[in-house]
Amino acid sequence: MNRRWRIGLTSIFIALVVAPLLLAGFVAPYPYAEQHREYPYAPPAAVRFVKARPFVEVGGRWCEVRLLPGNGRLFGVAAPCVIFLSGTDGNGRDVFSRLLYGGRISLMTGLLSAFLSLALGLAAGVVAGYFGGWPDWLLMRGGELVMALPWLYLLLATRALLPLHISAVEAFVWPAAIIGAVGWVRPARLIRGVVLSGKERGFVLAARGFGAGHAYLIRRHLLPLTGSVVVTQATVLIPLYMLAEMSLSFLGLGVEEPMPSWGNMLTEASHYHALILHRWLLAPGVAAIPVLLGFLLLADTLLDGRHD
Amino acid sequence: MKYLGWRLLHGVGLLALLSLLSFMLSQVASGDFYSQLRNDPRISPETVAALRAQAGIDRPFPIRYAAWIVAVSRGDFGYSLAYHRPVAPLLEERIGATLILTGAATLTTWLIAVPLGIWSAARRGKWGDRVSTVAVSLVLAVPDLVLAIALLVLSVQTGWLPAGGKISRGYAQMGSIQQLRDVAWHMVLPVTVLVAGSTPVLIRHTRASILEVMEAPFAMSARAQGIPRRRLLYRHLLPAALNPLISLLGLSLGSLLSASLLVEIVTGWPGLGPLFLEAVMERDFAVVLAVVMLSAAFLFIGNLVADLLLYRFDPRIRTVD
Numbered sequence: 160m161n162r163r164w165r166i167g168l169t170s171i172f173i174a175l176v177v178a179p180l181l182l183a184g185f186v187a188p189y190p191y192a193e194q195h196r197e198y199p200y201a202p203p204a205a206v207r208f209v210k211a212r213p214f215v216e217v218g219g220r221w222c223e224v225r226l227l228p229g230n231g232r233l234f235g236v237a238a239p240c241v242i243f244l245s246g247t248d249g250n251g252r253d254v255f256s257r258l259l260y261g262g263r264i265s266l267m268t269g270l271l272s273a274f275l276s277l278a279l280g281l282a283a284g285v286v287a288g289y290f291g292g293w294p295d296w297l298l299m300r301g302g303e304l305v306m307a308l309p310w311l312y313l314l315l316a317t318r319a320l321l322p323l324h325i326s327a328v329e330a331f332v333w334p335a336a337i338i339g340a341v342g343w344v345r346p347a348r349l350i351r352g353v354v355l356s357g358k359e360r361g362f363v364l365a366a367r368g369f370g371a372g373h374a375y376l377i378r379r380h381l382l383p384l385t386g387s388v389v390v391t392q393a394t395v396l397i398p399l400y401m402l403a404e405m406s407l408s409f410l411g412l413g414v415e416e417p418m419p420s421w422g423n424m425l426t427e428a429s430h431y432h433a434l435i436l437h438r439w440l441l442a443p444g445v446a447a448i449p450v451l452l453g454f455l456l457l458a459d460t461l462l463d464g465r466h467d
Numbered sequence: 468m469k470y471l472g473w474r475l476l477h478g479v480g481l482l483a484l485l486s487l488l489s490f491m492l493s494q495v496a497s498g499d500f501y502s503q504l505r506n507d508p509r510i511s512p513e514t515v516a517a518l519r520a521q522a523g524i525d526r527p528f529p530i531r532y533a534a535w536i537v538a539v540s541r542g543d544f545g546y547s548l549a550y551h552r553p554v555a556p557l558l559e560e561r562i563g564a565t566l567i568l569t570g571a572a573t574l575t576t577w578l579i580a581v582p583l584g585i586w587s588a589a590r591r592g593k594w595g596d597r598v599s600t601v602a603v604s605l606v607l608a609v610p611d612l613v614l615a616i617a618l619l620v621l622s623v624q625t626g627w628l629p630a631g632g633k634i635s636r637g638y639a640q641m642g643s644i645q646q647l648r649d650v651a652w653h654m655v656l657p658v659t660v661l662v663a664g665s666t667p668v669l670i671r672h673t674r675a676s677i678l679e680v681m682e683a684p685f686a687m688s689a690r691a692q693g694i695p696r697r698r699l700l701y702r703h704l705l706p707a708a709l710n711p712l713i714s715l716l717g718l719s720l721g722s723l724l725s726a727s728l729l730v731e732i733v734t735g736w737p738g739l740g741p742l743f744l745e746a747v748m749e750r751d752f753a754v755v756l757a758v759v760m761l762s763a764a765f766l767f768i769g770n771l772v773a774d775l776l777l778y779r780f781d782p783r784i785r786t787v788d
Contacts, residue, residue, distance in 0.1 A: 304485055309722055309728075309763075316492075429619070431623075434616075434620050434623040448610075
């Protein structure tokens with residue numbers, strides 16, 4: 160299979176697994192915070208097809224699952240019935256719905272922090288590579304300082320600087336900001352390399368000879384050269400940062416309840432009672448696998464292209 | 468040798484700067500160990516102030532930093548406010564537990580990954596290589612966290628493995644061989660997770676670096692001269708492909724203290740990971756600083772070892788000097 164096909168196929172795969180997360184408000188049968196107090200730790204619903212019509216069992220009764228039941232959701236059941244495709248947690252919240260909303264938050268954190276890392280890395284890399292001298296020295300030594308610490312330790316230590324409990328919106332933005340800010344070094348080094356070699360290229364020297372200013376040279380000639388490195392780094396960083404978000408939230412230092420994320424949902428899954436009795440709480444972890452796989456495959460394909 | 472001295476100096480400077488920076492950051496961090504006491508109506512603000520004075524965290528910054536540096540140079544990492552005991556012995560226990568875990572995991576990873584990587588590269592494009600490439604991608608996509616919880620579920624359901632922790636109940640009454648077996652038994656699960664996390668990466672790097680030298684002109688010439696496949700692979704290609712692997716070895720040595728943080732916390736292994744997390748939560752900065760500095764030092768030493776090994780094994784680097 161040639162490279163272009165592989166990129167296309169993995170992109171389609173990513174779009175397919177990510178779409179339900181982005182459309183969580185439509186695909187999920189319940190809002191993420193809705194509690195069904197009378198059904199704590201309900202196991203995943205049994206689905207059965209009778210004459211090609213799906214039914215779920217709730218407390219011994221069978222209820223028909225309707226597509227587009229008219230409440231703005233993709234599917235649902237009529238009022239007294241409930242549908243928990245992946246069971247419920249201790250508060251009677253639908254794990255399947257929370258998994259979709261939580262996936263959206265984990266994905267957004269990954270995208271946001273990757274964007275931040277790349278923006279910082281691009282700025283630092285271009286300045287260091289183009290101007291050289293003391294800005295270069297300062298930025299690269301600063302980078303060494305950041306790289307001198309194991310990554311997760313750095314994340315936790317940075318998180319230690321912030322108050323432990325913060326508001327819901329902050330609780331979503333801060334983890335992304337920390338993860339993104341901590342990860343600028345690697346993209347910065349790569350981009351610095353590209354800029355260093357790029358500024359000696361013939362067309363750049365020619366443009367400079369014609370009297371082009373720094374801003375013009377960087378914007379018009381050097382930034383376009385960094386394009387492929389930036390795209391490749393983005394596909395490498397997104398899954399990495401989704402994992403980082405999962406780890407932070409799992410440890411209780413990232414996205415906080417009642418907002419779901421794949422990390423903080425797994426916290427309950429690791430409790431002893433869940434290991435024995437409520438195994439369906441592990442569902443968000445399983446859901447993470449295809450999404451991560453998609454990004455990893457795309458990154459592989461793009462990295463492969465470098466040697467061709 | 469001059470190179471070694473230069474590197475050591477560079478590293479010490481880096482660590483000193485890092486310590487200054489982390490110290491300054493712990494200064495601007497919101498709250499300290501005693502902040503929570505302020506919410507308690509039974510404790511007067513004066514008491515809190517007195518406690519802070521006793522712990523010495525109300526002194527000005529330069530004095531505290533100087534005192535810390537002097538203490539650390541004597542091997543004294545200060546006093547943990549959360550554990551009510553000096554940090555150094557506390558760390559010693561925890562480091563021991565972490566090193567057994569990561570040491571075993573690193574050894575296993577290298578023993579599995581390098582042969583598999585070589586095998587895969589030698590069979591490039593055949594179905595064995597394809598299956599292993601796909602398997603590697605799949606394993607890579609399973610987060611350590613999820614694998615750890617899934618294995619815990621499995622061991623709780625089947626009773627094949629102990630569900631977390633380091634020792635069983637009644638450990639004190641066991642004979643020393645039984646004790647050893649007990650700890651080893653508890654290690655199986657976390658080590659499996661760590662190995663599953665790091666093996667795919669290493670397999671890939673091994674495979675890629677061997678494939679790269681396979682295409683080098685010297686390899687083609689050796690093949691043309693009729694050197695047998697096996698001899699070509701192990702005597703000519705492997706030494707030439709060693710360079711990136713040695714760098715990776717340095718990285719794995721350097722992350723011996725830090726690689727298992729998450730897995731330790733999930734499986735309840737009493738290592739450095741849970742200690743660090745607690746210290747972060749409790750604002751026990753003496754412990755946070757000590758762990759940060761130690762793990763940074765480890766990372767530096769790992770890289771240094773890798774550089775020395777590279778210097779020893781790769782003649783191309785020696786000629787640059």
